[in-house]
Amino acid sequence: MPRFSVVIPVFKVQGYLHECLDSVLGQSFRDIEVIAVDDCSPDSCGEIIDEYAARDARVQAVHLPQNVGLGRARNAGLQRATGDYVLFLDSDDSYTPGLLQALATRLDAVGDLDILVFDHIRTFWHGRGGPSQSTELFERAGTDVFRLQDRPEYVHLFLVAWNKAFRREFFLEQGFQYAPGLYEDAPVTQMAMVTAERIGCLNRVGVEYRQRRHGAITKTPGRKHFDIFEQYEGLFAFLDERPELAWSKPMLFERAIHHMLFSLKRSERVRPADRKDYFARTADFYAAHIPAGFTLPGGTMGVHMRALAKRSFRAYQATEFAARVKRAGPRKVLGATSRVGRHATTRLSTFQRRRPLDPNLAVYTSYENLLPSCNPAAVFEKAKELAPHVRGVWVVRQELAGQVPAGIDHVVPGSRRYAEVTARATYFVSNAAFPDDIAKRPGQVHLQTHHGTPLKRMGMDQQAYPAAAQGMDFGRLLEQVNRWDLSVSSNRHSTEQWERVYPGRFEPLDVGYPRNDRFFTSTAEDVAAIRDRLGIAPGRTALLYAPTHREHHKEWTPTFDLERVAKALGDDFVLLVRTHRLDRPNPQLSDLAAQGSVIDVSGHPSVEDLCLAADALIADYSSLIFDYAGLDRPIVIDASDWKVYNAVRGVTFDLVSGRPGETPGTVTTTEDELIDAFRSGRWSGAEATALRGAFRERFCPYDDGHAAERVVRRFFLGEDPAPAIVPPARRTPAPKPSRG
Structure with missing residues (x-):
């Protein structure tokens, strides 16, 4: 039985899921199981989960037959959890390094806790982040173990599912389940906090809580945000069934009203047209559940509660407007014209x-x-x-x-x-x-x-x-x-x-x-005609050298001596040199082309023609690698400055790792290695061919000669993209150049 079960509900997060799963599986603490629940996601999330499960036995892939929403997806993962503790992580968020080891160390030191809460940091799509509002509470808690009844200020901890480790038996014994709809985690978290006998806090940032620009449920306005009322009705029904928890009603009532009003004033949640109705529903909840002898808080919150008691939406609006003016100061608010x-x-x-x-x-x-x-x-x-x-x-x-x-x-x-x-x-x-x-x-x-x-x-x-x-x-x-x-x-x-x-x-x-598309529709005659126009003599092996742009270089400089490589390879080979469109013309290249050492194709209007004419591609980190792979011709990666390029520009995966699916062929790091790759035949050998096949399978799944048609049918004609994608095994790329 693992120490921790991490349940990750997954829906429409394909751009973030790798980072999320890597942050969990890469933890130094290894005694875990990861239950990734595909909530019938329409994108590639299910495939990503399956890939992780295939290579890591700690991952269990669960595929739900229909979309059930975040709460019930968590429930499905909880049913399969076997760990001492269960953690819930949203699939667009990630753990910080060392979190799980820190949790295990604290639990070993203080004994079993019902709930161990940890801190988080917000990371925004524009790059900025900031600490949580609970930082002071975590510092104050230290290593104390307490009940919420004894430390009521801890009701102000961020009451979500993903910043806590729950003792699984405690969670199951209490019968906690996440309800369908939005705001499902706050009531369950509050139920857990008021029933727990042993609560601890870990003063450590454990989760990077991603604030997406678009796509987050809480940033999608509509009537779904009215779910909050049913969720809190469930919480108070739970409290009514447990008289021993009567002490918690005043604090949880205030937190519930605060949560409702928080959502009311946010246009990304409650639409302006729905605000009056939402306010009325909040007033209904207020009247139904205000505890006897409840003392109104001070400040704006107390004023808002008085407006709720009177069911006066106008009074609420006036108070909120005054608060906005105070926050804005003398600044003039302008329309949001881009x-x-x-x-x-x-x-x-x-x-x-x-x-x-x-x-x-x-x-x-x-x-x-x-x-x-x-x-x-x-x-x-x-x-x-x-x-x-x-x-x-x-x-x-x-x-x-x-x-x-x-x-x-x-x-x-x-x-x-x-x-x-x-x-x-x-x-x-x-x-x-x-x-x-x-x-x-x-x-x-x-x-x-x-x-x-x-x-x-x-x-x-x-x-x-x-x-x-x-x-x-x-x-x-x-x-x-x-x-x-x-x-x-x-x-x-x-x-x-x-x-x-x-x-x-x-x-x-x-x-x-x-x-x-031309890589699959061109004929042998087309290829021969292109080579003839470029001046490639019959029988010569044409190597297209197409390096990427380097922002840290003031002018284009090849990563190897073009003249030396051309001479070393001899008359059997010819270099076609294609500089990047952002690089200025290079006099040295012009001189070499004039001497006949290389063919300068920088000004050629069609890079597709150049790919069709070339027997192989010499590239560094250019995206042309991915296009050329569709032709199923050899690719040699000149990686002499890989570490520098990675540090300056950053990369999305390790192109030179040598792993299938990441590296498209032979990798060289020096000029001599590059020359030897062609002299020895490694550039087109069995190992290079196998790597190219795996790379092509990963990065050329749709290129089959019909992409333009699919785009036109979808964009201009409003049809489903057609025809269907031809499986890779049935594709026939353009014929390789004849060197006879």
Whole structure:
């Protein structure tokens, strides 16, 4: 029987679940069982749980046949728990290192407790955190063991399920069960606190309590927040059945009313239209359960209670307004108009914005108004085929307008037609940021296609890496995310990352990357024609070297000597060098290309062409790795500065670990190792092939040649994404280049 059972109810938290489970399973104290309850989550949470259960015998995966809500999911886990103590952890939160060992040490020192409470810290989606309001209580408690009746001030501990270790037999003997609906944990916690004979506090932050921007139940306004009344009715019915607990009624009554009023004044919980009704329900509860001889507290709380006693919503409003004015001081409260909207108002004419939307007009932009390329270009081409009624117009910078291919309609930012098109279009497609001067109107829909799988830290994660986040405007980023309606993903890893680092209300579209369709539709003739245009001589093995951008470098510098490697590999090989679009032209590269040592393909308009032409990819930490893996061709990772890159930019997993599913092929850390990898044949050997297969299985589950069609059918036609994804075993990537 384990010392601790940790019950984790899981629902729609795929972006946070890995961190949660890792924080528990990585604890130094190992005598635990983890019961992860999949509450019929519609995302990949169930698969994640199964993966953990398959590799760690301490994890028990429970899959509920239908969604029952947080409380009953906890109950399902409790039924399967066998530990001395049971802990409940929400699946978007995490334990701090050493928590479970600290709990075990305290219990060994003081003997069995009915409840051992520990502290928490709030971590916010914008990166800031702060201590709990109970810190002083934890400090004061020390190692004392007490009853709540003797230390009533401890009723003010944060009364939730996840900051306590409950003695399992105590919990079961009392018959505690979490009820369905919101606010299910406060009444059960209060029941436990007033019945416990031995309570202890651990003055240690044990939980990182995540405050999500979107998705949290308590930040979703609606009538569900009226559940609070039924939950507290259950608490007082429990107290009525136990006369020996009459002493607790006044304190729990005050806490209940405080909780109800706390929710009432928060717009993210109770909608303004529901407030009068909610206040009336609170007044009903007040009248039904106020204990005889109850003494009103002082301050605003006492004033609010008087308003409840009189059932005067107007009096409550007046008091609350006065409190807001006092808190605000002389500051003038302005409307919550976003920066994007304010800017747009100055740019778009009132006339254009008042005209109806054009249901057959789409605006495209790639890499913030560069030439048509990447996923948006693939969607554009497929839309011409499947949704020909939708006219596509590209936004292109003035200096590039003359290079737009013939036949592609485009506008330049700031022009009169630009204002008309962006004001009236129904559809917007981008792989990066949408133009800042576009105000999203009701009825407009935005598709974010992204432009790579995130190995490096992205979005809000970049706050922790200041060297890589220079010039980042995180406020602007969130305004951008607010526009997204659909977010395209090429694998589950990306979907989980986007959900966490771009906190928004968008819907994930797990269909593959449209730009990679060509990897499955191109023929041997197509590949040969591309190689011929690039000047790759017949019989030569073409190695595409495509390093990522390094924010900590002032100018592009290859991680190895291009000339030496090219000479060492000899005439059988040729290097195609592709610098990152954010890197400035490199004179040394130009000189080498002029000498014929390498082929400079930095300015080539299609990276997809380059991938099709290459026999293998030499990459460092570029997201191109994930796309190229779909071609099932060798990949060599040049990891000479991996530790530096990880420290400066941060990564989402260990690319160079050598573990299947993480490393896509041979890894080299020096120039000599890189040369030897090709001379020895390791670059395409059995070990490299096996690693590539596992990597491809993990990161290319949807890329099958039909991603663009699925996007067009969902985004423009409102259909379910189709056709169905072709299983990897039945896919046929473009033929490898012939070297004969």
